[in-house]
Amino acid sequence: MKQLIYSVYVILPIILLWGAKFSGFKNFNEEFLSLKQTKAVQGFLAICIMLHHIAQKTCASWIQPQSRIVHGLDIFVNAGFLLVSVFLFFNGYGVYKSFHSKENYLNGFIKKRILPVVLALYTTTLIFFVARLLIGEKMDGKQIALYLTSIDLCNPNTWYVIVLPFFYLAFYLSFKFIKKDGLAVFATTAFVIAYIVLGTNIDHNDYWLRGEWWYNCVILFPVGIIFAKFENKIVPHLQKFYWVYFAVAFIGYYPVYRWSQGVCGRFGYYGEEWLPHNIVVMNRLISVSSQAVVTTLFVLCVLLLSMKLKVGNKFINFMGTITLEFYLIHGLFVELFGWQFDGGVRSPHHIKYVIVYVLVVFALGVPSAILLKHIHEIILGKRKVSAKASLKISA
Incomplete structure (x- = not known):
């Protein structure tokens, strides 16, 4: 069971390459910096960041006592700054391109x-x-x-x-x-x-x-x-x-x-x-x-x-729509099911097998991110509460 965690190194390429199209040796993917492609890339990297945070709880060298260390995600332990660098690049690229392509882009920029x-x-x-x-x-x-x-x-x-x-x-x-x-x-x-x-x-x-x-x-x-x-x-x-x-x-x-x-x-x-x-x-x-x-x-x-390589499939395209929320909320489940919660309090339930740990964090993180996104859109006025929901609340 412990060895099953190594399956992520097979699953991740499948997730990324499913539905991908190679442009050929002489041609290029002209949409490689399009919003759709960059969102898909970020959706994939959000999963990798989740693995990074789990790796820091399971196989980082600083874990004490070292008997708690379970190897498998070692490659992700120090990968966080590399993964986030891609997000920051797209953040900078996106605001500059939008400024020059959208009229009056700075109006309402803060909101x-x-x-x-x-x-x-x-x-x-x-x-x-x-x-x-x-x-x-x-x-x-x-x-x-x-x-x-x-x-x-x-x-x-x-x-x-x-x-x-x-x-x-x-x-x-x-x-x-x-x-x-x-x-x-x-x-x-x-x-x-x-x-x-x-x-x-x-x-x-x-x-x-x-x-x-x-x-x-x-x-x-x-x-x-x-x-x-x-x-x-x-x-x-x-x-x-x-x-x-x-x-x-x-x-x-x-x-x-x-x-x-x-x-x-x-x-x-x-x-x-x-x-x-x-x-x-x-x-x-x-x-x-x-x-x-x-x-x-x-x-x-x-x-x-x-x-x-033109990447994109229903899964990573979807993950690209909830990247911010997933990035922020999945850590709750990383903490709850590790050895101890950030700050030193013992976690309520430690998941022994890392592959199960990964699956539980992902399975709980995705619906939580979807719910958070809906809540944020309602607060920001991007989404209206449905009439049925309003009736239930008022009742």
């Missing part, structure tokens, strides 16, 4: 782009807060306030949806008040770089910017914007020398990844307890620079594959 993310953050925060109370976590008034504001993450997987609204806001302010496109791109990029530098100056803690995962892949947001700005030059160039770039990117990826791991092992993000602050910051800047290289290369590999 359309920022508010849904903030709403999703706090609805799931409330759900996690209730779950923490029900499993018996002890909290004083200060901790309750910290949890409910998400200053201390009640839902441990929310750094991305805390950071993203600030990047969106930087984009909005830059493109609203700076008329020259290049300067607006520069201003947004400068904001993200300043955020990264700020992150390297903050030691590990229990609050915002609590560790390197808050900033080690965010450079892909402005990279997505820059790619979109120069797309008409970049894409033809990639197509002209496609097989050269393909070979270099895919052959070079693993050595570059191992090089980055070596850099992080040599310099790293820790050391605040035994090194001078300026040395710690320098080490973090070196480490994050190496990870900027590997995340950019990872996204390039995804783009090169997409240029030849």
Whole structure:
């Protein structure tokens, strides 16, 4: 039964490639950056992020006691920043393309782009807060306030949806008040770089910017914007020398990844307890620079594959419609069925076999994400409560 977890390495390619169409050696998938394709890719990656979070509960090297470690998802333990880098690239690419293709795009930008993310953050925060109370976590008034504001993450997987609204806001302010496109791109990029530098100056803690995962892949947001700005030059160039770039990117990826791991092992993000602050910051800047290289290369590999392979089937297309909600809510079930809930309270039920753990998290995460999406759409005015539902409520 334990070995069944390795079946995910067969199932995942099937999920991705089912219904996929290869464009041929000389032709290209002209829709590789279309909304439909990018949503399908993100739907697939959302499943991979779920596996990443489960891997951190089952086979991460830091699990104590180590007798709890069950191998199988090891490849996903350190993959989170790579997977999220793709989302950030598409976030940046999407807002820039929309700004230039949709009239008056910035009108209502905060309501359309920022508010849904903030709403999703706090609805799931409330759900996690209730779950923490029900499993018996002890909290004083200060901790309750910290949890409910998400200053201390009640839902441990929310750094991305805390950071993203600030990047969106930087984009909005830059493109609203700076008329020259290049300067607006520069201003947004400068904001993200300043955020990264700020992150390297903050030691590990229990609050915002609590560790390197808050900033080690965010450079892909402005990279997505820059790619979109120069797309008409970049894409033809990639197509002209496609097989050269393909070979270099895919052959070079693993050595570059191992090089980055070596850099992080040599310099790293820790050391605040035994090194001078300026040395710690320098080490973090070196480490994050190496990870900027590997995340950019990872996204390039995804783009090169997409240029030849048109992906999409009913399953990953559907997952692409609930990506945000699934990203935020599946972690509740990761916590409930692991050894212990985030924060140290024992989980109410530990699932022994990892493959069963995966299936239960997914089976509960998907309908929860669908329900959350419906609730969010009702709150945002995108969906009306049906007449039958209204009658039941009033009754």
